[in-house]
Amino acid sequence: MTVPHLLPRSTATEPFAETDYPEHPYPGTRPDCSFVHLDGVGYPLLPDSTTDSGWRVRTGTRTEPCLDRWLAEHGAEPLRQRRPVLAYGSNACPEKIGWLRRNLSLTGPAVVLRAECDGMAAVWSSGLRPRDGQRPAVLAAASGVTEQHTIWYATAEQRRVLDRCEGRGKRYRLVRLHDSASIALENGRSPERVLAYTAAARGMAPLLVNGSAVRCVDLEQQQALGLSGSPAVSDGLACSEIVGEPLPA
Template sequence: MREVRRATDYLIDPYPGERPAGSWVVDPAGWCRPVTPHGGTPSGWAVDGAECVDAWLTRHGAAPLAGRVPLVSYGANACPAKVLANGTPLPVVSLACVLEDLGSVWCAGTTRAGRTPSTLAPLPGHRETAVVTMAVPAQLAVLDAVEGRHVGVYALEPLRTGTVTLEDGARVERPLAYVGVRPDRRPLLVDGSPVLRTAVDHATAASLRRRAGTVPDGG
């Protein structure tokens, strides 16, 4: 059984921050607890290896999985400490997934805090891990503000390319994702190709971005 830790124990920096192995929830007290596939529960998932996720959510006065929408979290929003820093309403449910023919790539600009963020791009043949945040409207409203959706920084849209598969083997059809649309949130290109977040670290990405020097820093 994976350990139970404070969400704040996961470092936010360097971007995109630390994330637990596998699937997890953050409970209303700010504890990050493991979630595992569990065929013996009605939801198919269990918190702490025993309690059905839906029963656990109901016990905390929250909507069950069927009342939530899947959102691919591939950058800082997959870090439990960042979830808290965003002011996200708790509890939060994040199910581990594998992205295929799709990947997180570094952006051409920076945030106000000086971090080089990431976005999603079609990448045939590529495979990486992420989480699917099972979100309720109040959580999406917070993320809309964090991601600058209403001022054209990121757009929230269903994925039309690649596949997203949960750790129980279920494929998620057309999950939502925040994708960069402003020039400084579009992919950082080197020799015409996007730079994978999993291929170089944040410091290297920042150096490549400064060397490219073609897109001004954004907010």
């Protein structure tokens, strides 16, 4: 399905080091472009409907190959064999992706596409992140809200790394979002059968302050740590929890 293009076109043309976008404080920083990450480097992606994948890789040279061709050259699965996973917190940060490689054995190119998301928002969780005590984000329904996030096009192996990172079944649950038409990629298309990690336990539910969730775009990490309130009973999302392995792409 094609939807109106909302994101401003990126002007990024050169590969960048993952350290250009640090992960601390949570949720870290992210480039204003879609990109593919490998070996500590992010390569900007340019939408191009004339290619098989719909994207070209900006390598920093005159050569801008189709993303699928570039992936094949690196022994990796093409875009159509990957499953879209909404990344609305630190997993959109290049340095965090490097952390996943060093600490959880993430392998292969990580394809991260910018997206506009309608009717949902990243909000501060009622729990804290186990590894460093920072307050993480969770996803919640948000009528009338549009936010910029990213879609990981993950291989099955990469998604299992995300399972471990997110504490699937304990802190977060893996779900399929029912209304993926509310998500528009940078090239104006909507991904199908989008997965996401949402709060699995009351201790990780959206934090309600004076009865309302607090969007991450409205408050930085230092201030978020000082919030007090109560966990929401529900995140309000239209989704179905995935039991076991998701269906292949």
